Amino acid sequence: MRTADGLQHQAELASTRLPGHLPRLLPAGFVAGPASLAEHLARYGPLPSPGVNGGRREALIEEVDRAGLTGRGGAGFPTARKLAAVAAGRAPVVVANGTEGEPASSKDKVLLARSPHLVLDGAVLAAEMVGAGQIVIVAHSSVREIVDDAVAERKRGGCGQIRIKVTTAANRFVGGQASAVVHWIESGIPTPTATPPRLSERGLGAAPTLVQNVETLAHLGLIARYGASWFRSVGTPQEAGSMLVTILGAVREPCVQEIAIGTPIGAVLSLAGGPSAPLQALLLGGYFGQWVDAAAAASLPFSWAGLADLGAGVGAGLIAALPNDSCGLAETAKVARYLADESAGQCGPCVFGLAAVADQVERLADGRTSELGLLRRWLGQVDGRGACSHPDGAVRLIRSALDRFGPELEQHAQGRCCGTSSVLPVPPRRQR
Amino acid sequence: MTARAARARLRVDPIACDGRGLCAELLPELITLDDWGFPIIRAGDVPARLQADTRQTVRVCPKLALRLEGLS
Numbered sequence A: 001m002r003t004a005d006g007l008q009h010q011a012e013l014a015s016t017r018l019p020g021h022l023p024r025l026l027p028a029g030f031v032a033g034p035a036s037l038a039e040h041l042a043r044y045g046p047l048p049s050p051g052v053n054g055g056r057r058e059a060l061i062e063e064v065d066r067a068g069l070t071g072r073g074g075a076g077f078p079t080a081r082k083l084a085a086v087a088a089g090r091a092p093v094v095v096a097n098g099t100e101g102e103p104a105s106s107k108d109k110v111l112l113a114r115s116p117h118l119v120l121d122g123a124v125l126a127a128e129m130v131g132a133g134q135i136v137i138v139a140h141s142s143v144r145e146i147v148d149d150a151v152a153e154r155k156r157g158g159c160g161q162i163r164i165k166v167t168t169a170a171n172r173f174v175g176g177q178a179s180a181v182v183h184w185i186e187s188g189i190p191t192p193t194a195t196p197p198r199l200s201e202r203g204l205g206a207a208p209t210l211v212q213n214v215e216t217l218a219h220l221g222l223i224a225r226y227g228a229s230w231f232r233s234v235g236t237p238q239e240a241g242s243m244l245v246t247i248l249g250a251v252r253e254p255c256v257q258e259i260a261i262g263t264p265i266g267a268v269l270s271l272a273g274g275p276s277a278p279l280q281a282l283l284l285g286g287y288f289g290q291w292v293d294a295a296a297a298a299s300l301p302f303s304w305a306g307l308a309d310l311g312a313g314v315g316a317g318l319i320a321a322l323p324n325d326s327c328g329l330a331e332t333a334k335v336a337r338y339l340a341d342e343s344a345g346q347c348g349p350c351v352f353g354l355a356a357v358a359d360q361v362e363r364l365a366d367g368r369t370s371e372l373g374l375l376r377r378w379l380g381q382v383d384g385r386g387a388c389s390h391p392d393g394a395v396r397l398i399r400s401a402l403d404r405f406g407p408e409l410e411q412h413a414q415g416r417c418c419g420t421s422s423v424l425p426v427p428p429r430r431q432r
Numbered sequence B: 001m002t003a004r005a006a007r008a009r010l011r012v013d014p015i016a017c018d019g020r021g022l023c024a025e026l027l028p029e030l031i032t033l034d035d036w037g038f039p040i041i042r043a044g045d046v047p048a049r050l051q052a053d054t055r056q057t058v059r060v061c062p063k064l065a066l067r068l069e070g071l072s
Helices: A003-015 A037-044 A054-067 A079-087 A107-114 A116-130 A141-156 A178-187 A214-226 A228-232 A265-271 A304-310 A328-341 A348-366 A372-382 A390-413 B022-026 B048-060
Strands: A093-098 A134-139 A163-168 A209-213 A242-249 A255-260 A279-284 A290-293 A318-323 B008-012 B031-033 B039-041 B066-070
Touching: A037 A116, A037 A141, A037 A214, A054 A079, A054 A116, A054 A214, A054 A228, A079 A116, A079 A209, A093 A107, A093 A116, A093 A178, A093 A214, A107 A116, A107 A141, A107 A214, A107 A242, A107 A255, A116 A134, A116 A141, A116 A163, A116 A209, A116 A214, A134 A141, A134 A178, A141 A163, A178 A209, A209 A214, A214 A228, A214 A242, A242 A265, A255 A265, A265 A318, A279 A328, A279 A390, A290 A304, A290 A390, A328 A348, A328 A390, A348 A372, A348 A390, A372 A390, B008 B039, B008 B048, B022 B031, B022 B048, B048 B066
Parallel strands: A093 A134, A093 A209, A134 A163, A242 A318
Antiparallel strands: A242 A255, A279 A290, A279 A318, B008 B066, B031 B039
């Protein structure tokens, strides 16, 4: 045991249950390594079992509904509705999605690395709530061992009868999309599948399947313990609770933090030590997100409602700070090419359209001859035309870049680029 | 299930679709092609007068990528 942190750790254990206290999901302060099962139980108390009684199950789904928990993987779908839909089917399966294929996002990896048992609690609860006999945890390769250890620890401790299988996530951007996760587990191919059927009707092994982001499940583990009112004691009335955010780019200490939903964006940046340079823009939500003016966004709440006027959203909880000496067009061109390369290669408009769009964005950023009208036409032809939302997300990002960095297009056309530094990470291009 | 004159919507399965383009030739009233040759379906319900033609187009798609979905 780390006796040096002992006192601070004890204080943290006691305060977790206080309504407004954050963080809820992550250990407070610096605690090395994942929380052991004993530490986890000491902090949160035992997991209440919904039991096999159907009435109790429904009551818990109602509690999740009252809490107002929404999916934390980017889409923000109400969790209770998903639970109810899957619970209505026969012999369902639960998939905990910790793929986090987005190169700029770290929150799911950090959560699994530090609080694996909270995610497992949520997965077990979700399985009991929908009547599932099997759980599959899909973990990013960097945290796979930690999850394996946590599952083994629970087995040794004799807790839980539900079978938990762990698999390593596909190292692909689209691999995190719900149907792609199911496809990956089933056949080792990380590509989305056509809808219908919905996964809640026919997913893994043709069984009704609940795919939930790992952070969503962690919140579930706490709502079952402390209730909806406790959950709602932070956040906004419309968007309750806390959320994990990844803060990167031109901030002093890039990190993952847990915030009350609706915390002003400037205050969220302060949690990462504040800007390390004057900022021009922020990318909100992720690589499917939107560029916004840094000064205009600082006082706005980080919530779907708070960002709606800017045409932005919280997405998967990402804030990337773009300093004045970076070029938003060049950053967008880099991500556009990455997203085009990461197309699953199944739908024509995504395969051909995104590649053509990425070419045009690169030309704009490089100051080569490009046709803005053609680019806008293609964006319209790609939007909404895939089996999954991959092309839509890429279009959203590029459109926001044209809006935000439009004034710079002229300079670029004259061969002047403003950028000398780069903030958005993308992996090296694959051999194609 | 008196489906004949009921409201119906034409959809394409973009994974199955290969961009052969037959559909746009048979049913230009509802289907155009994008710049890469893949079908763009006009938004909204299939008008009653086009439902027979639409059913025929769905049947002859070489990739069986079109569906006519009835709306309740």
